Amino acid sequence: MEVLFRKLYKCATEEEIDDLIGKDPVVFAQKNWKPLGGSENLYGVIENQQASPIAALVEKLTNSIDATLMRKCYEAGVDPKSAGAPKTMHEAVKSFYGVEATKWDLPSFRRAQAENIQIVASGKLKQPTLTMYDDGEGQNPDKFENTFLSLLRGNKNEIHFVQGKYNMGGSGAIVFCGKRGYQLVASKRYDGKGKFGFTIIRKHQLLKQEEQSKKNTWYEFLTVDGVIPSFDITELDLGLHNRKFKTGTVIKLYSYKLPEGSRSVISRELGRSLNEFLFDPALPFLTVDTKERYPNDRGLERAIYGLKRRLESDQEDNKYVESTFVEDFKNDLFGSMRVTCYVFRTKVEGKSAKETTKTIQDEFFKNNMAVLFAMNGQVHGSYSSSFITQSLKLNLLKNHLLIHVDCTDMDYGFRSELFMASRDRLKEGEETRELRKFLATQLGRSSGRLAEVEKKRKDSISVDGGDSKELLKNVTKNINLNPELLKLLGSTFKLDEKKEQPKKEDKPERKAPTKQEKEPFKPKRFPSFLNVKGRNDGEKPIAQIPLGGEKTIRFNTDVEDQYLSRAEEPGELKIALLDVKRAPGNKGGTKAGLPSRIEEVLNVSMSSPQEGSIRVAMNPQKEVQVGDAVQVRVSLSAPGGDLEEIFWVKISEKEAPPQSTPKEEQEQPLQGLPEPVFMYKEPKENAVTWDALDELGVTVDYKTVMHPLANGESLEKIFINMDSEVLKNFRSKYRNPSQDMIEVTNRKYWTAVYLHTLFLYSITKNRKYQISQMKAGAQDTVDIGDYIKDLFENFYSDFILNFGGMEEMMQGLND
Known part of the structure; x- marks a missing residue:
């Protein structure tokens, strides 16, 4: 049996496994294969697990963490199902590791602990074979069919300090193992008693006679003479980092289909994704690549301990975080919940806004998850950045805000209705809708911390107006004359026609009270009062x-x-x-006592x-x-x-609704239209600079024509780039233009950009279009403002300047 195991383990691709099976028809005869889970009808259970290969891999790691904690529990002489066992993962780590766990924030201690759970890559660069190892409880060969090879048994349902419950999550990775689903499983019990057992799982290939009677195939595992093959070992060299295998579990995933963005040194790209999905794992783990795959790379091993620690303790990563705050909620709807918000900087260490944003997205939003819903540190579902723009109405923060929602302490009844059994996505149900509504209300409050950040960033680019005010005045005057256009805009913006206001008597000017300088706050590490x-x-x-x-x-x-x-x-x-x-x-209402x-x-x-x-x-x-x-x-x-x-x-008593006081009208015929703001590369009166937008995380260059600043889905300002390449190219067609020609060109340009933005936005909103774009192999929602900005940067602005009657007008002026 040892020879057979070594042959299987030596294979680095599914093609090699195919070749090995073909050369030994006796051992691998169909009679030696049993259906996974004990039934040929469980194909749907396996196929309908995690939608992503990363999420499926996370389930394997979660099982390894569970197994490691189980071993610690047995070694402590505690029955995991007893009343004396820890009730949570946090309790288990504290109980089983004590002071040792507090040292894992230090690199050397973290790495030493991480070696007990490893992911080792081998084989092809694009579709590597991944070996998962843990020094956990392990299983004897006669227990394989009730543990590794079972489905829906609920083996962990009575153990509170582990994540697993349904005994099926680990099977989700099989469907990402090449085309044949090859997965080698090997294990030895932690106490050293019993043999080292192994088997290989595969997708059954239907024979021609089976195709007539079977709708679907099934997954199956290898036995020899009806039992799990096994042999005695003291230790094995399995290519693990810094250790030989003695006890625990090894699972080899052949030709694993990682997404394109993770096909490099696994300690880097894959590590970033694992950090996101395991936001705050109970235990650290090690990712290991090999010199055979990447001979010139020095960062082949890395200890992974979750995104939370990258954001809060690692100085290299922490430089991107501007502020962090938590909100703890206690509510009769869901019980207790902690929400942590991470606000990122718009520029870091001399990088431009565009470069900073790209780095932040690559490092912390690799899987397009802006709102993470987690339990015991593992992400069970997420929202994209559309939640930040559409629900929170914080458009300036859409690429610079990460929200972590810890659901661990929620009431069980509510929490059980939030997540699918696969633990990788939210259910579409009443509880999910209520939670989304609650988060939008609480985090999007006008008096909240996030609104303060958004307002501070907006206020940094306020201008007096100048020529742009005159533009808005002329535009709205003409719109008022067209009832159809007014109707269209009125369905998108809150328009109020200006009414004559009675003249106010001049009042003596009051002197503003002098403000005393606030003494700088000097924080302490621990509170004293x-x-x-x-x-x-x-x-x-x-x-x-x-x-x-x-x-x-x-x-x-x-x-x-x-x-x-x-x-x-x-x-x-x-x-x-x-x-x-x-x-x-x-x-006291209807409740007793x-x-x-x-x-x-x-x-x-x-x-x-x-x-x-x-x-x-x-x-x-x-x-x-x-x-x-x-x-x-x-x-x-x-x-x-x-x-x-x-x-x-x-x-x-309930508060009476506040009485609105009439505000002094601004000098424009219609209230509610977005304000046009001019922007230039260099400072100019009544305009903003490119750098001012850059400080907000908005990239402006010669290619930029306009940038819409929205509050949720409502446009507040339209920034028009007066140094755009489009405008400069258009002017260059005319030799020695007069100042009048330049002014007319500018006026027609900004009017065209403003009106086209206004009506493209209004029509798209009015017709209830949903814009999406293919990103990282999946459709991602794009807000209307970004969509229109992209149109202007890709030939649309050339069209409205060169095919909208402008050339004829300019030629007439020239003549």
Whole structure:
């Protein structure tokens, strides 16, 4: 049996396996193959796993992490299914590794631990064979059919500290193993007892007589004389990095179909993808390539420990991150959830905005995932950047914002309705829609942290107007004369015709009060105090929370902003319900007794510190009534013991809707049209420079004609490039143009660009078109503004200048 195993293991491609099987028809006779999962009818289960080869590979790694934790549990003398076993992955790591786990943020300790789980590449460059190894619990040969080779048994369903549940996720990688699905499985139990067993899985090739009776084929595994082949070993040299195989598991995936973007040194391209999908893994692992495949590459091995640590602790990667903050939510809808937002810089180390954006996309958004939904550190589903533009309406952040949604502590009933069993995509259901709506509302709030970042970036490019105001005034005057055009624009923009305003009496000018300079905030690594803002005597409520509304309570502290989210020694902000005093006549709704959890009476959102200020937003649940008082404890962890504040809040009447005060109209016939803004390479009055846009992450060069600045799907400004190559080329057709000719050319150019942008945008929106573009082998949503900008850069602007009557007009002026 050892000879057979060595022959199989030595093969580096599926073609070599084919050749080996063809040369030994006795061992590989059809009678020696059994259907995977014990049935020929499980083809659909295997084929309908992960849609991506990366996600399927992640399932293999997840199984390796599970197996490693299981081994640690057995070695500690704990039954994994008992009440004494850890209840979460985090608990398991803390319990089984202790202080050792805190050292994994250091490269040498991380690498040493990572060697216990390895991915080793061999074979062809474009379609490598991947060997997965873990020094986990392993299995005896007689247990293979109930573990590695079973489906839907639910072997891990009663073990809380592992990720696996259905006992089928690991089979998803088979469909990406070349055309024949070859996968070698070998293992020996961690305690050294028993033999080393092995088998090979393949896709059954239907014979001609089978094609008449079978709709689908099936997957099958090799036995010898009806049992899993095995032999005794002490150790084996299997080409692993820095070790021989003694116990654990090895799985070899032949001719694995990696996506094009990952076909290079696996420690680099594949490593980036694995970092994304395993955002915060319980254990680090090692990716290993070989000198045979890449003889001139020095970075052949790399310890992978998740994107979270790349963003929060690695200085080389952290330079791209401008700010990080967390929002902790407690809600009766889903229970508890933590959302972490990473805002990236627009320019880094002398790179242009375009170069910086490309690097950020390659390093951190390789799989087009802008919003990651994770459980136990593994991404189970995602949204693309269209969520940032369409739902959050933060267009300037679409390429510079990563959102991590930790679903681990959600209520089981809600969480189980979010994800498919394959753990690679979200279900299309009510819970998913509710969660999307909740995230859009909370993260997209006009008073929120992300809105502050967006506003700050927008404000940096404000201009007075000048010629562009005159352009808008003339354009809207003509639009008002055409009811059909007005109707079209009115369906897209909120247009209000200017009304005559009564003259206001001149008021004496008031002097603005002088502002005292704010003392710079000096953060500490750990907090020394936590104080609630407002008078708190422990008896009277410090705040009134309107029924159906929200109230934000602020706290002062002295800890650094990243305290709650940093990878090393993070802190924790907790909120608890202590007491409820019902208003006279209120018996507490339909629920018996007093509530025990804060989310039963108040939905809560807790933000990470920002220059010494912590915000906790509360809004009442349906069960509370006006006059109810709620006692709350907010605590912030600290080395010497939790810092806490205990206070009362009271539920008040609904707030009346605010009365709108009439605003002074601007000097333009129509309100609501996007503002035209001119931009030049060099500074000019009443215009912005290319560099100003570059600071926002917007690349402008001679090829650029216009850039639409949107708020969600609503256009706010249209930047028109007055130094565009298109305009310069058009002017160059005329020798010695007069100043009048130049002014007329400019006027016609900016008017044409503005109006064509306006109406292309309006028609596309009005007709409800959805724009998409093929990216990385898949269709990706493109927002309307980017689509129109791309049109102008690709011949559309040449068309409107050269075939729109301009040449005749210019020739007339020249004559």
